[in-house]
Amino acid sequence: MSFFFEVLIGGLLSGVMYSLVALGFVLVYKASGVFNFAQGALVFFAALTFVGFQESGLPFWVALPATLGVMIVLAIVIERVVLRPLVNQPQITLFMATIGLSFFIEGMAQMMWGANVRGLELGLQDEPIAWISASTGMNISKFDLAAAGVAAVLVAVLAVFFNRTRIGRALRAVADDHQAALAVGIPLQQIWAIVWGVAGAVALVAGLLWGARNGVQYALTFVALKALPVLILGGFESVPGAIVGGLIIGASEKLAEVYLGPYVGGGIEGWFPYVLALVFLLVRPEGLFGEKIIRRI
Amino acid sequence: MFYREAGQFKPSYAADAAIFPIFQDRIGMAVILALAFVVVPFTATPYLFSAILIPFLILSLATLGLNILTGYAGQLSLGTAAFMAVGAFASYNFMLRVPGMPILLAFAGGGVMAALVGILFGLPSLRIRGFYLAVATLAAQFFILWFLTKVGWITNYSSSGVITAQKMVILGYEFNTPAAKYLLVLSIVALMALAAKNMARGNVGRSWMAVRDMDVAAEVIGIRLMRAKLLAFAVSSFYCGVAGALFAYAYLGTVEPEAYNLDLSFRILFMVIIGGVGTVLGSFLGSAFITLLPVVLSVTVRFLDSSLGLHIPESVISNLELMVFGGLIIFFLIVEPHGLARLWQIGKEKLRLWPFPH
Numbered sequence: 001m002s003f004f005f006e007v008l009i010g011g012l013l014s015g016v017m018y019s020l021v022a023l024g025f026v027l028v029y030k031a032s033g034v035f036n037f038a039q040g041a042l043v044f045f046a047a048l049t050f051v052g053f054q055e056s057g058l059p060f061w062v063a064l065p066a067t068l069g070v071m072i073v074l075a076i077v078i079e080r081v082v083l084r085p086l087v088n089q090p091q092i093t094l095f096m097a098t099i100g101l102s103f104f105i106e107g108m109a110q111m112m113w114g115a116n117v118r119g120l121e122l123g124l125q126d127e128p129i130a131w132i133s134a135s136t137g138m139n140i141s142k143f144d145l146a147a148a149g150v151a152a153v154l155v156a157v158l159a160v161f162f163n164r165t166r167i168g169r170a171l172r173a174v175a176d177d178h179q180a181a182l183a184v185g186i187p188l189q190q191i192w193a194i195v196w197g198v199a200g201a202v203a204l205v206a207g208l209l210w211g212a213r214n215g216v217q218y219a220l221t222f223v224a225l226k227a228l229p230v231l232i233l234g235g236f237e238s239v240p241g242a243i244v245g246g247l248i249i250g251a252s253e254k255l256a257e258v259y260l261g262p263y264v265g266g267g268i269e270g271w272f273p274y275v276l277a278l279v280f281l282l283v284r285p286e287g288l289f290g291e292k293i294i295r296r297i
Numbered sequence: 298m299f300y301r302e303a304g305q306f307k308p309s310y311a312a313d314a315a316i317f318p319i320f321q322d323r324i325g326m327a328v329i330l331a332l333a334f335v336v337v338p339f340t341a342t343p344y345l346f347s348a349i350l351i352p353f354l355i356l357s358l359a360t361l362g363l364n365i366l367t368g369y370a371g372q373l374s375l376g377t378a379a380f381m382a383v384g385a386f387a388s389y390n391f392m393l394r395v396p397g398m399p400i401l402l403a404f405a406g407g408g409v410m411a412a413l414v415g416i417l418f419g420l421p422s423l424r425i426r427g428f429y430l431a432v433a434t435l436a437a438q439f440f441i442l443w444f445l446t447k448v449g450w451i452t453n454y455s456s457s458g459v460i461t462a463q464k465m466v467i468l469g470y471e472f473n474t475p476a477a478k479y480l481l482v483l484s485i486v487a488l489m490a491l492a493a494k495n496m497a498r499g500n501v502g503r504s505w506m507a508v509r510d511m512d513v514a515a516e517v518i519g520i521r522l523m524r525a526k527l528l529a530f531a532v533s534s535f536y537c538g539v540a541g542a543l544f545a546y547a548y549l550g551t552v553e554p555e556a557y558n559l560d561l562s563f564r565i566l567f568m569v570i571i572g573g574v575g576t577v578l579g580s581f582l583g584s585a586f587i588t589l590l591p592v593v594l595s596v597t598v599r600f601l602d603s604s605l606g607l608h609i610p611e612s613v614i615s616n617l618e619l620m621v622f623g624g625l626i627i628f629f630l631i632v633e634p635h636g637l638a639r640l641w642q643i644g645k646e647k648l649r650l651w652p653f654p655h
Contacts, residue, residue, distance in 0.1 A: 091428070
C-alpha cells in the first residue's frame with residue numbers, strides 16, 4: 001500500500017510540473033483566444049537564456065531578473081510582429097503562426113546559446129526526504145516538493161494579480177469580450193503584450209524547474225506535449241483547471257505506467273494522458289472547468 | 298485577352314457543374330498533365346525525382362487528405378502522420394501475408410485500414426470541437442505509433458521495428474527506377490485528386506462545407522452530422538493511408554513507425570494552411586512550398602557561405618534554417634492568410650482584364 005501512495009504522490013508532484021507549463025497556455029488562451037503552441041519553445045528559451053547568463057558569470061539573483069527582462073522584451077516583440085498583424089484572423093491561422101513562432105524561437109535559442117546539453121543547479125537535490133522515508137517508507141523527492149511549493153506560490157501570485165490589480169481586471173475584461181473591452185478604453189495591444197510577458201515569466205519558472213530536473217536541452221520543448229492533455233482535461237480557459245488537470249494527469253499517468261504498463265509492454269506514458277483526456281472529454285466536452293459551450297444559430 | 302469566360306455558355310446543368318467549367322482551365326490542366334506525364338519523365342534527373350518530385354507528390358496526397366478533413370469538413374486534426382503510418386504498415390502486411398497480392402490492391406487495402414482507424418478516432422468529433430478535438434487527435438498520433446512499435450506481428454518481428462517495402466510489380470513490370478516510381482505515384486495522385494475535386498463539388502462536399510461553416514445550422518437543414526463527419530474522417534484517412542503507403546514504397550523504401558512522427562503531421566498541417574484551406578489546388582501549392590523551402594534555404598545558405606567565404610559552422614546553418622522556416626511561415630500567414638491558392642484567384646482576376654488595367 002505504501003508503494004501505491006509513493007507512486008501516487010510522485011505522480012501528483014510531477015503533475016504539478018505539467019501544470020506549470022499548462023498555466024502558460026491557459027494565460028494566453030484566456031486573454032487572446034490564441035492556442036499558443038510556442039509555450040514549449042518559450043520554456044526552452046527561458047531555461048537556455050538563464051543558463052547562458054549564469055555561464056557568462058552572472059550570479060543567480062542577477063541572472064533571474066535579466067532573463068525575465070529578456071522574456072518580457074520577447075513578449076513585446078511577439079505582440080508587435082506576430083499578433084498585431086494577425087488580429088481578426090481565424091483561430092487556426094493564429095495557432096499555425098505560433099507553431100511557426102516555436103520553430104523560430106527554438107532556432108534562435110540554439111543559435112544564441114549553442115545546442116549542447118547543460119546542467120542547471122538550483123541548489124535543490126533530487127533525493128528522497130530522509131524523515132519521510134524513515135517514518136513511512138515512502139520515497140518523496142525533495143525537489144518535487146519544492147517544485148510544488150513554487151507552483152503554489154505562483155498560482156497564488158497569479159490569482160492576486162488577476163483579481164486584485166487594475167491590470168488583472170483589464171485582462172479579465174479582454175478575455176470576456178474583446179470589443180466591449182476596447183469600447184470601455186482598455187488598450188488591447190498593451191494587454192496582449194502583458195499577457196505574453198506573464199506567460200514568458202511562467203515559462204521561465206517552468207523552464208528552471210524542468211531544466212534542473214532533466215538538464216537544459218532541446219527535449220525541453222516537448223514538455224509542451226505533456227501539458228496539452230492537462231489543458232484539455234482542465235479546460236482551456238481555467239487556471240484552477242490547469243492545476244487540477246495536471247494533478248489528475250500526473251497521478252494517473254504514473255499509476256498506469258506502474259500497474260498497467262507491464263501488461264502491455266511499457267512506454268505508455270506517451271499516449272496514456274491523451275487517451276485519458278479524450279475519454280474524459282466524451283463526458284464533458286469542455287473539460288473540467290472550461291467555459292460551458294453554448295451554441296446558437 | 299486570352300483568359301475570357303465571355304461567350305462560354307452552359308446549355309445543361311451537367312456543363313454548369315463541370316469540374317473545370319472554363320475552357321481555358323481545361324486547356325491549362327491538360328498542358329500541366331501533359332508536362333507532368335510526358336515531358337518531366339524524360340528531362341528530370343534521378344535526384345530531382347527521388348528527392349523532390351516524389352515526396353512532393355506523396356505529401357500533396359496526404360495534404361489533400363487533411364484538407365478534406367480540416368478544409369472542407371472543418372475538423373482540425375494533428376494526427377495525419379499516424380493515419381499515414383497505418384496505411385503503410387497495413388499495405389506491408391497485405392503484401393507479406395496474402396500470396397500474390399497485387400500492389401495497387403495492397404495500397405487500397407492500406408487506405409481502407411487507415412479509413413477504419415480514422416472512423417474510430419473520428420468518433421470523439423461528434424462530441425468535441427475545435428482545439429479540444431485537435432489535442433484529442435494527438436491521442437491517435439501517439440497511440441498508433443506506440444502500437445505499431447510494440448506489436449511485433451505488424452513489423453513481422455523485425456528486431457529494430459524497421460520494415461523493408463516489397464517490390465512494386467504491376468502486370469509483370471517492376472517499378473524500380475526513380476522515373477517509373479514517379480509515374481506510378483503521379484498516376485495515383487492525379488486520379489485521387491480528380492476524385493477529391495469531384496467529391497468537393499458534389500453532395501458530399503457540400504454537406505461537409507455546411508458542417509464546417511456551422512454544424513448546428515447544417516443539422517437543422519437536414520444534414521446528418523454523424524454521417525458527414527465520420528465520412529470526412531474516413532475519406533481523409535483513406536487518402537492519408539494511401540499517401541503513407543506510397544511514402545514507404547515509392548520514397549523511403551525502409552521505414553520505421555518513427556518516420557511518421559508528430560513533425561510530419563505538423564508539416565502536413567503547414568502545407569494545408571500555407572496552400573489554402575479548403576482548396577484542392579492549395580494542397581499541391583502548399584506541399585510544393587513546404588517541400589521546396591528547406592531545399593532552397595540550404596542551397597542559398599551554402600551558396601552564400603561559399604561565395605562570401607564565411608565558413609559558417611553546420612550547427613548555425615541548421616538553426617538558421619529553422620529560424621527562416623518559422624519566420625517565413627509567419628510572414629506568409631500575415632501577407633496571405635488565405636493561402637497560396639488565393640494568389641491564383643487574384644491572378645485569375647488580373648488575367649481576365651489583361652492587358653487592360655480596369
